[in-house]
Amino acid sequence: MIHFIPASLRLHSFNRQLARMAVEYLEGQAEVHFLSFEDLPYMNQDLEYPVPEAVARVRNEVLDADLIWIFTQEYNYSYPGLLKNLLDWLSRPANQTDRKSQSVLAEKKAAISGAAGASAAGKARAKLRELLELVGVEVLPEETGVVLGKEAFMTDVLTLTPEEEAALRTEAEAVLITLEK
Numbered sequence: 744m745i746h747f748i749p750a751s752l753r754l755h756s757f758n759r760q761l762a763r764m765a766v767e768y769l770e771g772q773a774e775v776h777f778l779s780f781e782d783l784p785y786m787n788q789d790l791e792y793p794v795p796e797a798v799a800r801v802r803n804e805v806l807d808a809d810l811i812w813i814f815t816q817e818y819n820y821s822y823p824g825l826l827k828n829l830l831d832w833l834s835r836p837a838n839q840t841d842r843k844s845q846s847v848l849a850e851k852k853a854a855i856s857g858a859a860g861a862s863a864a865g866k867a868r869a870k871l872r873e874l875l876e877l878v879g880v881e882v883l884p885e886e887t888g889v890v891l892g893k894e895a896f897m898t899d900v901l902t903l904t905p906e907e908e909a910a911l912r913t914e915a916e917a918v919l920i921t922l923e924k
């Protein structure tokens with residue numbers, strides 16, 4: 744089971760569109776679930792125990808995942824705060840009665856893709872990789888970066904160049920190979 748995590752709340756989000764394309768590239772060879780985490784509170788250590796219901800739900804969903812695939816936009820050369828908030832909650836001990844227990848991210852596998860302006864979310868993807876590795880996630884080397892041009896911003900429709908399509912296909916294949924291991 745792969746959990747897709749689009750980091751944007753925008754209705755016509757390009758990263759959501761990219762995630763839907765990735766589903767097609769998996770060609771029905773893996774079960775995909777879209778994680779919804781809009782209802783997470785902001786991280787606040789006063790709220791950690793007892794674990795808020797939304798946090799417990801999201802942690803359980805991620806625990807179930809064989810791999811998480813994150814699709815991130817770039818905000819000011821980084822990934823968005825919404826995603827950081829999710830990862831901060833996920834990085835804390837999973838077991839409410841054992842504060843030294845592992846997080847649900849420990850030893851989890853992840854793939855990263857991103858659509859943004861001229862940078863193709865390159866800085867956001869690099870910083871996200873650094874954070875994920877820091878919290879014990881194994882991140883696949885294959886990544887997809889998509890540059891959003893003027894036409895995309897005018898139409899709100901994502902189209903990929905042949906190179907971007909090839910990168911997404913390669914990444915989807917790498918994800919499937921990882922799941923088989």
Ligand SMILES: Cc1cc2nc3c(=O)[nH]c(=O)nc-3n(C[C@H](O)[C@H](O)[C@H](O)COP(=O)(O)O)c2cc1C
Nearest residue numbers: 751753756757758816817818819820859860861862
């Ligand atoms: C606050 C803010 C900061 C942004 N900073 C960057 C940036 O540093 N680099 C970039 O390529 N695009 C930047 N953008 C543009 C977004 O990445 C772009 O609009 C993207 O489409 C958003 O993804 P979404 O369509 O999935 O919501 C920024 C947008 C906002 C709202």
